[in-house]
Amino acid sequence: MPVAKPSATSRSELSGTPPAGPVLGSEFFDRDTVAVARDLLGKVLVREVEGRLLWGRLVEVEAYLGPDDLAAHSSGGRRSPRNEVMYGAPGHAYVYFTYGMHWCANVACGDMGECQAVLIRALAPMAGAEAMWEDRPAARRTTDLCSGPAKLCQALGITGSDNGADLIAGDRGIVVLSDGCAPPRRPGNGGRTGIVVATERPWRWWVEEDPNVSRWTPRV
DNA sequence: CTATAGATGCCCT
DNA sequence: GGGCATCTATAGC
Numbered sequence: 131m132p133v134a135k136p137s138a139t140s141r142s143e144l145s146g147t148p149p150a151g152p153v154l155g156s157e158f159f160d161r162d163t164v165a166v167a168r169d170l171l172g173k174v175l176v177r178e179v180e181g182r183l184l185w186g187r188l189v190e191v192e193a194y195l196g197p198d199d200l201a202a203h204s205s206g207g208r209r210s211p212r213n214e215v216m217y218g219a220p221g222h223a224y225v226y227f228t229y230g231m232h233w234c235a236n237v238a239c240g241d242m243g244e245c246q247a248v249l250i251r252a253l254a255p256m257a258g259a260e261a262m263w264e265d266r267p268a269a270r271r272t273t274d275l276c277s278g279p280a281k282l283c284q285a286l287g288i289t290g291s292d293n294g295a296d297l298i299a300g301d302r303g304i305v306v307l308s309d310g311c312a313p314p315r316r317p318g319n320g321g322r323t324g325i326v327v328a329t330e331r332p333w334r335w336w337v338e339e340d341p342n343v344s345r346w347t348p349r350v
Numbered sequence: 351c352t353a354t355a356g357a358t359g360c361c362c363t
Numbered sequence: 364g365g366g367c368a369t370c371t372a373t374a375g376c
Contacts, residue, residue, distance in 0.1 A: 351376080352374105352375085352376080353373105353374085353376100354372105354373085354374085354375100355372090355374105356370105356372090357369105357370090357372105359367105360366105360367090361365105361366090361367085362367105
């Protein structure tokens, strides 16, 4: 599995090996999407790219629940090349392009033919911060590196070429693993970010008190 | 610290 | 053409 074997050119400051613990498998992702979202808090996203190994702990997520969710890209059963991955097997990455310049990463959940996903909104950087700084010159503090869905994609070098990646097999250097850190018993919970309030439902969860959670002011 | 404008390209109830 | 699951720089307290 690619991320378990860092290449010889890994930078020394990345400390070489990711946290010990099992990579999440299909039994994790092929469940109710809300349960997957909540349980992803505290898990570790590991990324191997260009011989570098980076990882961070998930501290903020949002669920998008398919045809009946007006805010989802799959709302109303819409199906297109863009959202095709969400209809496929759970545990695959749905990476989309937005605002003309940003990538955002999701994990597809639910059975084949369903179209649900969890958006990864923020990470607490754990290793590879040097590489993250290089890819995020606008960041001023460590908490600027991964405190937003597009920020963390930039920090980890995740782009459209990673759309459809199998996070269970780690076929493109991305996996999620558990290092034994349990999800918070009482996570923060509220409306999703950037969604028109009238269509909104409380499907955003975060780790309370974590400084890497994205800040957000509701749109009027 | 908060508030606001502008960037920029793909998608399309 | 309008909107977008966003971010950054800048202005103003």
